[in-house]
Amino acid sequence: MKWNQKHSHRIVETISLLFIVLFIYAATSKLWDFGQFKVQLGQSPILTAYADWLAWLVPLTEYVLAILLLWKPQRLSALYAAFGLMVMFTTYIILVLNFSDYIPCSCGGVLEDLGWTEHIVFNLIFIALAFIGIILLEEHPTLNTIVS
Amino acid sequence: MKKAKTAMKLLGTTSLGMGLVIVLFLSSERQVHRNNVFTRRYPHHPIKKLYDLPIGFDSYYIAGVDNDILFLGNTTAPLHLLRINIKTGDTSHINLNLPTRNLPFKAVTVQVYPPYFYVMDGTIPCIFKGILGDWNAKLWMKDKAYFTKAFPLDTSKIYINTINSDTRLATLGILEKRWDFRVSLHPEILEKQIDGMFDVDGTMVVSQDGKTLGFVYYYRNQFMVMDSMLGLLGRQETIDTVKIAHIELSRANKKGQVKMKAPPLKINHTAALYNDLMLINSPRLDKYEDPRMLDEAAIIDVYNWKERTYDFSFYLYRIEQKKLKEFRVYDKYLLALLGDMFSVYSLDEGQFNGTGQSATRNEKNNEIPAGSRMKTENL
Numbered sequence: 001m002k003w004n005q006k007h008s009h010r011i012v013e014t015i016s017l018l019f020i021v022l023f024i025y026a027a028t029s030k031l032w033d034f035g036q037f038k039v040q041l042g043q044s045p046i047l048t049a050y051a052d053w054l055a056w057l058v059p060l061t062e063y064v065l066a067i068l069l070l071w072k073p074q075r076l077s078a079l080y081a082a083f084g085l086m087v088m089f090t091t092y093i094i095l096v097l098n099f100s101d102y103i104p105c106s107c108g109g110v111l112e113d114l115g116w117t118e119h120i121v122f123n124l125i126f127i128a129l130a131f132i133g134i135i136l137l138e139e140h141p142t143l144n145t146i147v148s
Numbered sequence: 149m150k151k152a153k154t155a156m157k158l159l160g161t162t163s164l165g166m167g168l169v170i171v172l173f174l175s176s177e178r179q180v181h182r183n184n185v186f187t188r189r190y191p192h193h194p195i196k197k198l199y200d201l202p203i204g205f206d207s208y209y210i211a212g213v214d215n216d217i218l219f220l221g222n223t224t225a226p227l228h229l230l231r232i233n234i235k236t237g238d239t240s241h242i243n244l245n246l247p248t249r250n251l252p253f254k255a256v257t258v259q260v261y262p263p264y265f266y267v268m269d270g271t272i273p274c275i276f277k278g279i280l281g282d283w284n285a286k287l288w289m290k291d292k293a294y295f296t297k298a299f300p301l302d303t304s305k306i307y308i309n310t311i312n313s314d315t316r317l318a319t320l321g322i323l324e325k326r327w328d329f330r331v332s333l334h335p336e337i338l339e340k341q342i343d344g345m346f347d348v349d350g351t352m353v354v355s356q357d358g359k360t361l362g363f364v365y366y367y368r369n370q371f372m373v374m375d376s377m378l379g380l381l382g383r384q385e386t387i388d389t390v391k392i393a394h395i396e397l398s399r400a401n402k403k404g405q406v407k408m409k410a411p412p413l414k415i416n417h418t419a420a421l422y423n424d425l426m427l428i429n430s431p432r433l434d435k436y437e438d439p440r441m442l443d444e445a446a447i448i449d450v451y452n453w454k455e456r457t458y459d460f461s462f463y464l465y466r467i468e469q470k471k472l473k474e475f476r477v478y479d480k481y482l483l484a485l486l487g488d489m490f491s492v493y494s495l496d497e498g499q500f501n502g503t504g505q506s507a508t509r510n511e512k513n514n515e516i517p518a519g520s521r522m523k524t525e526n527l
Contacts (some may be wrong), residue, residue: 088165095170131158134157
């Protein structure tokens with residue numbers, strides 16, 4: 001049990017770290033070229049009408065989640081939120097791929113250069129990571145309190 | 149027990165996430181497709197057709213008007229002008245003479261500001277100037293400023309669209325001759341959204357007296373009106389809802405050229421300025437309009453830029469499927485080029501006086517009213 005817990009802790013730490021890096025990177029590269037991002041969202045065939053405030057909301061959410069993931073007492077809820085956000089991104093991609101005649105991308109940075117299939121795979125991997133993190137934390141609530 | 153709870157929470161998060169995006173998608177779909185939350189007002193007979201005139205070629209453009217005489221320039225025969233007497237419909241051909249033909253002309257346009265005419269090519273750049281009736285032009289400007297479009301405002305001022313050499317962005321400006329030529333650029337007028345070149349493209353318009361200038365964006369719902377020194381008098385949104393240009397551009401190739409990747413969403417076509425009114429040809433349908441309408445007519449929306457209002461709209465019907473290319477309002481006439489046809493309409497002055505109050509007036513026309521198939525909605 002002890003071994004298991006130690007490793008579980010490492011795994012959760014790593015998963016959180018991966019998410020933090022992903023979110024900070026994605027949010028920063030969006031804000032870096034905010035005008036461009038806004039336009040891309042506006043051109044996005046399924047969210048056009050909400051582009052104005054979504055352009056702010058998405059990077060903001062990513063930053064907030066990154067902070068929450070750092071803060072251990074909130075890590076479990078942050079993982080749920082990250083899981084939810086990745087599900088939303090993936091749903092968005094699937095909707096775009098299936099229900100629109102042209103496809104824009106506004107993921108930011110190098111993620112923009114991913115193909116759509118790679119993109120879905122990439123997202124699914126992160127969904128799986130969040131899933132694992134959540135299961136481990138739910139199984140061992142004490143992980144949160146361990147200080148390494 | 150614990151596992152079941154976790155599974156429930158995960159399932160809940162998943163469906164919440166998916167549900168949220170799907171709801172956003174569906175409601176955005178509805179807003180965009182019915183996009184046109186706007187409705188137009190079509191009063192009775194604001195214009196009345198006087199006559200159609202075949203002009204033989206579809207390469208004509210409007211060069212200007214002087215004393216009931218309309219001059220048409222021709223893109224394929226750059227030094228040829230067609231003169232049309234608006235009242236009688238009489239036509240005659242004119243050939244312009246330039247002192248030199250040895251310049252590498254690429255984009256020659258002729259514009260009239262009575263009593264002068266200007267022969268301009270912004271790629272060289274050069275402007276020749278001559279007196280109407282004489283038709284021998286003299287070199288007036290050379291190598292002072294490049295431009296993509298130019299319209300004379302008086303005997304010494306030209307309203308230009310050019311590339312600002314500092315910012316590499318499209319910019320409006322005035323080219324003026326005092327002692328020497330002076331170019332004043334006004335980069336604040338065209339507002340960059342995407343690249344500052346394609347997205348700020350549009351129609352430049354000048355009032356008949358050259359005192360009021362306008363610019364109507366192609367790809368967004370906005371136009372500007374300026375005084376003759378390019379001082380901004382007002383920015384106004386049209387009834388359309390597209391605020392951000394929908395254009396897709398390619399990355400620059402080795403020559404640095406950028407191209408449109410997909411057909412852009414055009415919000416405003418061509419336009420004309422008449423006293424306090426800005427008339428804009430829009431290829432977009434309103435909430436109730438029949439899509440077939442776009443194959444039958446050009447829709448013209450009339451705005452009052454002083455009052456900052458939308459006044460009304462009317463149809464310019466196609467002639468044998470020929471599309472509206474350009475139009476101008478002069479005195480009491482609306483002059484339109486449709487393919488290789490030229491049409492003259494008279495205006496109902498009550499409706500075009502800028503107050504827009506008398507649109508319900510219903511005159512009896514003994515000629516074929518242009519708006520006989522218009523909707524019967526009143527103001």
